[in-house]
Amino acid sequence: MKDIQAEGPGAPDAAPETGKPQAQRKIAGAGDQRPTLKTIAFMTGLGITTVSKALKDAPDIGEATKQRVKLVAKQVGYRPNRAGVRLRTGRTNVISLILDTEEEIIGLTSQMIQGISETLAGTPYHLVLTPYTRRQDPMDPVRYVVETGSADGVILSTTRADDPRVRYLDEHGMPFATHGRTQMGITHAFHDYDNEAFAGDAVSLLAGLGRKRLALIAPPAGLTYTRHMQDGFLNGLNDHSLHAVPLTSVSLQNSIQEIAEAIRKLMSGPNPPDGIVAGSAGAGIGACFGAEQAGLCLGRELDIVSKQSSFDLLTWFRPGLNVITENFREAGKDLAAKVLALIEGTPAKDLQTVVYSGRAIARTQSDHLPQPAQPSQIP
Amino acid sequence: MKDIQAEGPGAPDAAPETGKPQAQRKIAGAGDQRPTLKTIAFMTGLGITTVSKALKDAPDIGEATKQRVKLVAKQVGYRPNRAGVRLRTGRTNVISLILDTEEEIIGLTSQMIQGISETLAGTPYHLVLTPYTRRQDPMDPVRYVVETGSADGVILSTTRADDPRVRYLDEHGMPFATHGRTQMGITHAFHDYDNEAFAGDAVSLLAGLGRKRLALIAPPAGLTYTRHMQDGFLNGLNDHSLHAVPLTSVSLQNSIQEIAEAIRKLMSGPNPPDGIVAGSAGAGIGACFGAEQAGLCLGRELDIVSKQSSFDLLTWFRPGLNVITENFREAGKDLAAKVLALIEGTPAKDLQTVVYSGRAIARTQSDHLPQPAQPSQIP
């Protein structure tokens, strides 16, 4: 148990005020005189080294002394100076979250951050955001972190089956965990949602509703989970002897409007699907709009199964829109925990998780008062 | 112009590889041998001091020397060591974003982060997230940042009219900018959306649609913009001689479900409103659901005007749902710029902005194919 050492915004209570509220400071941002090891050394009459060791329970310090030092440290509200530690040890106490700011699976960013913060609270770790845009090379932020040593660990999102960032981080020995798997023969920590199961369940659900011709709004090509979701979808179709309606013009990356338009076209064209599996909340919404613009009624002419983030937006969105939830908050929580474990030496092979939230339940029209009373199940 | 000094993930291109890809490192996260001032000093045959000064264009270094030093620095990919700088100067090159993780005005977090990152790219600043939950004292993260001097500047969200965090930061001389104004006689940097104008416009729009009895889904009590929005709403009602329908059971803080339920009740009760102003996208969605559950049709029995974040979700959501956009990305961009300006010495009074996106346009039913062709304007 790091006791006093545990620093960070979520750490044990703040010290009683350091002193008087000093009006001016020499350097921006620094509270005037915060206690250092020297302060404690002076107060206890011990050497700086002794204090340092006592605080981290070194074996060659007397028990009584440790107690004394810790007491004083707590009293004066000692918090180790991050810059000092970092300079000396190279340890940054920083986890870097690298994210594609343009990607916005609705609640993803905030939920993920929330989860990560939850894990990091009470540890000395800070969360630093290292975003990049699509115009940049995705390698940029990764290289930056490694080259400048600006973090002890990294969390990656939007993972690709063959992801150069993963190779780079692995080669450079930087601890990292990815949201999503890879397929490149590198053993690394990851947290993934079982998109295959999701798609499979979605198909089963639609099959149960009597649907025969299904379309999938899939993630953009290249991401690992694109394959997973497609596999699950196709296997599901096979299992239930249903037909696929190809839809390649849009992916989850497209805007709601674009998806809506694509779905409208699809539904208005020849041989439209009677069931749609949407890989994200945005796609689900877009699909609804598109179907409506084509003059169709969800739950009657077609049903949709959509994924949504833990931010519960879709559940009550439309009848005929069935929802399976992926919990990004949990993902963030777990990813952070994995990175911390890596840093502490846990082997990556023990830090691989695939989760699945469980099956969705087909929702009936009765959940939606304003709709015509007509069961969505076609027996 | 900080040239070479400009560090950060968005900085000029990375150095050509430091050396061979070393497999093991002494300390996690550090690339093996990255160049320091000492390296450059050795290479140029100059003293460390000279190099340091040359890189920051000190006046007492010869022009030729500066050129030489900068060239070498660029060649070896020199990046100042953050810990060194921070230890020596107290400067962290960090901006801390303090946010209530439970608050989730749909795109807020990610949009804001995107904006902030945009400003910070190309500067040496990193963005550190310091979240807190409702169970904590909102002062905790603020105190933490000040006491540990862990940032050069702070961005606050969910600002209150009388906000102890603002007082604290001001008293301790920590540069900060708030998203939203305060009313406590402290001059500080802020970026605010003109919620009074928003509500006023929303009312005008509903008045133009012939609506007479309006309800407002307002922010939770205590936040500054709650007052603004209410004022705008009430003034608008006055101007158009409309009536207010009180709605106090829910605020923007409530979940979509809770809002939907409250609106359903409201619409089913005596004297229901025929127009609703929703202060956030979530509230707008909830209001739609609630109205539908009460068996009403948007655009016919009632109209709704909702705010939404720049993440364009509502525009095509329902007919009768009119949208006014608040751009959180711009807010983040501006807030970050303001904090940087503060750090560089710009007085806070010059860093106060209220923006307004402009009026919404009443949307007609014809935008929505599946709806009965019936104009939403009641002449």
Next chain:
DNA sequence: CCAAATAACTGTAACGTTTTAGTATTTAGG
């Protein structure tokens, strides 16, 4: 009783940077 081992503590150096107070060398002023 002395050597060796143990326990408890400490000084020095170093991490990379900037600031302070310099030292040479050249130029200008009288």
Next chain:
DNA sequence: CCTAAATACTAAAACGTTACAGTTATTTGG
């Protein structure tokens, strides 16, 4: 020609921390 000032450069110290190599006392064991 000598002093004063300007120019170009630099060594040393310090920021707070930890690793390393000690240094005392005290205890053990032969």
